Amino acid sequence: MTQNSAHEEGAGPGGGPVATALDAGEQDGGGAPPTHAAGPRRRARRRSPRKHRVLRWSATTLALLILGTAGAGYLYYQHLSDNIEKGERNSGDSKAHKTEPNAAGQTPLNILLIGSDSRASDANVALGGGKDTRDNPPLGDVQMLIHLSADRKSAAVVSVPRDTRVDIPACTDPKTGEKFPATNTIINASLGRGGAGCTLATWENLTGVYIDHWMTIDFAGVVSMADAIGGVEVCVNQNVDDRPKPGREGGSGLYMTKGPHKVKGKQALQWLRTRHAWGSDPLRARAQHMYMNSMIRTLKDQNVFTDTGRLMDLADAATKSLSVSEEIGTPKRLYDLGMQLKTVPTDRITMTTLPTVQDHQNRNHLLPDGDDAEKMWAMLRDDVPFDKKGTSKPSDKKPAEKVSNDPAAPDDKIGVLVQNATRSESLGVVNGRANTVSQALVQQGFARAAADTSGSYAEERTLVRYPSAELEGDAQRVAKSLGIPLSSVKRSTDVSGVTVVVGADWREGTTYPKQSKPQAGDLPESSDALNGAEDSDKCMDVYEPYRW
Template sequence: MSLAPRAGDAPDGGGRRGGGRGGPTAGRPRRRRRVLRWSATVLAVVILGTAGAGYLYYQHLNGNIQKGARSSGDDSKALRTRPNAAGQTPLNILLIGSDSRNSARNLELGGSRSSVGSPPLADVQMLIHLSADRRSAAMVSIPRDTRVDIPKCTDPKTGKVYPATNDIINTTLARGGAGCTLATWENLTHVYIDHWMMIDFAGVVNMADAIGGVEVCVKQNVWDHSTPAQRGGSGLKLTAGRHKVKDVQALQWLRTRHAWGSDLMRARAQHMYLNSMMRTLRQQNVFTDTGRLMDLAEAATKSLKVSEEIGTVKKLYDLGMEMKSVPSNRITSVTMPNVDDPSNSEHVVPAKGADRIWQMLRDDVALDKNGKSSGSGAKKAGSAAPAKAPSVDAARLGVLVQNATRSATDAPVPHRAGAIVQALAGKGYGRAAADTSAALSEDRTVVRYPSADLEGDAQAVAKALGIPMDQVKQSTDVSGVTLVVGADWRTGTAYPKASAPKAGDLPSDADAINGADTSPCMPVYKPYQW
């Protein structure tokens, strides 16, 4: 998508909220100058690959690491994928880049003083998925301006409760910390996320120096500078071809937006940088170079905050070793398929293809085609625990059916709950009733139950309609067995059977990049060519 200048656009240095896919807007001045959003993610992955310095002055490095609760959200909709035959499970880590300016160094790197003291935004969000057998990996990004349902979250520091809302995903960090961002991802994808890692601006320049530079490529001469039509810019200036960037120049590459044409193209440039950096680390003898290893570990741990269950250097080192075991040609970077938000053109919403990516992650199916099989060997999430016996006969069980077929792009299906109630009556559930309140919004159909004694009853309802067992979930939000008919079931009275995804069967609009591919070069939007 091109970045056509808009009336009222302002320099990058203004603020943080506002703007959209192509650039900031005058009405929301706090969204300017998103320095290092993806730089933070890059730094996090470096940590995953180099945290072995934990074996050097271990206690000192442990003291550098900040920790927080894994989730601050209410009632997760995600279930763990069951272990494969070897007892292995996939590993999902959410990498978050905070745009906090609440330190002198972050302010120097991030710009606007008007942002000091404000809650940070989560403008960098990437899920790293390691397959159960650790033979493939995926890195999936969600654009910062994606409008999503955000669950109720509780701030772990203040105890303040934020009610559920519908907003762009980068606001989640200010509504309960990284744990709220994680809960929102689980709410959207139904992928269980094991850990989060969050980085701010401060360590990025030092990390770039410690690594020794990363190779990037541009198709034309690029200069991301302020123009009469579009104020601001990163200052990146390179001639066409390949360059090894580090220090401030690496930072400029990662914050460039205007010269690439859009925020979404910036994500592609950052994926390319990330893949190149990982290849660079593989080629270096980091683990035998004590000085470099200590520099990397020191910079990384001082800039890192993680979910508390992985809050030691030893655990981060173990994660790094698992990541390092994946070959470059089995690592795939994608951006969530998205379309313009029909209610606000400055935002986006998930496209249909996003569901396929979420299913591949839930089922642990490789995003590349370079493996020996269509998946890692883990059992699909649908292979839930054995069904339990119902506590009462179907005719005596009360079942509430809710219409949640509304989505970001489609209106709710009228009388949908009533149609499913009739189907349940035909299966012997004569006490099923439709919820007459306003239509809800759920991407995926789910059967919820409040307590363990009703688990078997909920499973029986799901079985009667062909709903997979992994979509049966205990929840404190319901008082009895409740069938929530989601946007994935808009027609028919038998739950549609989805075809199992195959390895590498990605949507065409996922902008996939293979980690071993050294050929991509960024095209430069013409106003920024020189």
Template sequence: MAQSEVRGEAPAVEDTMSLTSRITDAPARSGRHGGRRRAGGPKTDRRTRRRRVLRWSATVLAVVILGTAGAGYLYYQHLNGNIQKGKRAGGDDSKAHRTAPNAAGQTPLNILLIGSDSRNSKENVKLGGSRDHVGDPPLADVQMLIHLSADRKSAAMVSIPRDTRVHIPECKDEKGKDFPPTDDIINVTLARGGAGCTLLTWEELTGVYIDHWMTIDFAGVVRMADAIGGVEVCVNQNVWDHSTPSQRGGSGLKLTRGSHKVKGEQALQWLRTRHAWGSDLMRARAQHMYLNSMIRTLKKQNVFTDTGRLMDLAEAATKSLKVSEEIGTVKKLYDLGMEMKSVPTDRITSVTMPNVPDPDDPDNHVVPDKAKADKVWQMLQDDVPFDKNGGKSGGKKDAGKDKPAKTPSVDAARLGVLVQNATRTSTEAAVSQRASAIGQVLVQKGYARAQADTSGSLAEDKTIVRYPSADLEGDAQAVAKALGIPMSQVQKSTDVSGVTVVVGADWRTGTAYPKQSAPKAGDLPEGTDAANASDKPTCMDVYKPYQWH
């Protein structure tokens, strides 16, 4: 199969048939325009035989071409048939907004990768351990956001530990079942409306618009690891992740000290190991090591010129992934892969969300380390590279986010402005009377009809001014200017009926909106455990109870 066939560019059957007609027409025309046939003449017999041979050869060639193209087309359809798809979002979209285009008109791409612990197939039960959970809704034990910069010159991979307690918004599953909002650990989102709910939870937590999601289960990891041919990992001590008297379970990973190429079930064991590394946070580090190593491996291999390897990878990938429906074809996945492939290895950085022990359950759960995590989210929102190896990459200054001011439609004194309190976070209650306080600031600045919304508190990381229609954009901009809110935080929204100030968690105190310095490339906060894909990996340390001799 040619490379173009995997991309979904195999010749269509009708195109090949027109090619067939062009080939078969040639000998027919030579016969019609030749001289009269002489019965029994040797020269005429030779010419006739040549014409028959030409017609026969052309017909065979046409059949071969048609058959090959048809096989390619059928194989392409077969790959498309492998792909499982689902809705992008499991309910009403959150208030996350897309990053505005950079000076070249390019926008970033954000993809949420979810590892499911589903045991709802014989293959997954065999690989996943406990049979007690057969039939249970799957949990999202691995969650990682892949961010491709607008110019496709840098990328980031951000993990959130599965035991992070967050606010989960209202979600809906594929059958329309409703799940009310709740506070819980983030890995239950997959069981509360599927991958679309996990996506909405990430958007609410980070403020980052997520374009697509992909999920992969135990069996999928094994298939992909085998298709790649193995990925190199490293441990500082002999490791055996098994049940102990004090801790039941374990992935079964057993390796000697040093570097190893893991594939198949052993690759799955590496990615699932938690106890042997000492914590779920260290599991994220091991997963980053695996992914960075996999990236280096794929870049070294001539996958796109090796038809056999390409077919193996295409088969494994399409059987292993479930994706949001807008990228649910081979061609779209191939194009997505090519965009990722274009990013240099030294421009790919993996991090873990900065976190602290959960005050309500410090032994088992964590919560975002708010100030540090917010800086990571801001870098993603503004498309600021996590590395320092390439300078600017469509950062805030280049994004064209400060809109030109438009003329207000009415005088400030006549404009109705609603102020909402959205200072609640996953770890802090809403600040009492916050909407009233900011409403009074607006009244003092001439907005006599500003009033607080008393219907309840919301949760927004960032303060936003919303407006419902184009005729009120200038008015919303004027309100933002009066409060010192950046124009980039003025948004059109169908969720409001008039100009609405949503006071977020970034403005919990004071009457002047706090000025925020723009993050710089590579300026990651402490606690992210950052690793660059081009770095020589640091081997994993093994927690002592899981070392063996």
């Protein structure tokens, strides 16, 4: 959706004037907006039920939907702007590239949502405990990727359990300049190794998906937003008491009886933080997904867009609760983002959890589950809907691969370095792959092909990288000889010449295997998929030791 179309559509009372005020606040850089934007000129027309199908799924995403409707005028714009805390989008070493536009010129949108356990304020200490850990680096205990399809007709949410062991790249803290070397540990540690930008880089390397923005919220922010919303209904199948037990420290403090309950404030936070009482980290993700889906239905039933005063309160709470990546760090940009998110019907939202297996190094940790995990990442990279309701249209198809105008040098004159990047935590590394593929190239006439002997790497997909435009033709020639699609030929400043990166998707043979394209809705059973509009009667089972 373009900015113009978002503004034309509006989002509630005073939709047109709000957009004008937001434009004025950003473009004038402090000048007063036109007089007509300082207050409402006319009552907005009531929107049809069809237009009330608005995407409202979490405290952070709710903020995006509210900003465009909460009021008008420069002073209010400036107030919201002052509330927003911003940070660097990417503070780590990642090589993900933006998805190429489809034939209609549309691209997907990916937003990383992070729930921080920071105790850096009195409010967070009071809610999260741990006064003795107040100065510890924050942990990203909740991490979800929202994928908005290129046509803006469907959305997917993928949670990665906090104890999943992954490769965290080298990162630099943008606030302090402290440098952190690459490491292999559980994913929630990434937030304390360079902030949200390091978590984003970790996700990009894990998934191969370019992530456009991040948003974070802490304990106090969750409570503030839950209070502003007015409560969300959740349900348990048994009485629950998530308390410390012998040999098991911690616990969220969640205490409730069997059946449905409307939670807000601290109790909403307890629901979202509960893990032991559900029995596992993946089941905690399911409880969070249920909460988010319930919030969609709650706000839809409330018709909150008819109450301007309440919307202003919600917008104020939302902007105070959030930190966002700097490129979306103004009310107008958040408004434009919200207008794109609101186009997705609730029954086209699919929430999932990354398929995992137990970590062989630590039974309390998890690893991505090989083929099932890669299948989900491939669906995101290729913008395949997670539900079965999408249909393939000509405008959704990928454009034809673009062949370089730069002619390739003779095969025996092209220098090629081959790297073994088959290393995977769940599948291990295939030794000798760089040598095998480089020798295959030599036999085809690429006399200057050689294996990189400096070690093994980790890359989900096989790529051919080149450093500058004059080598694009050479890189495409090498890719063609190995059967690698031209869409996997990428320009990169991280290489000094044509480099074949043999990824985890090419573990044997000398010709790149033809990749089967996943179909809409073809999710692994272990993804624990929930539809945004079809789980209203679902309740969480309580792990027996935490029942009463």
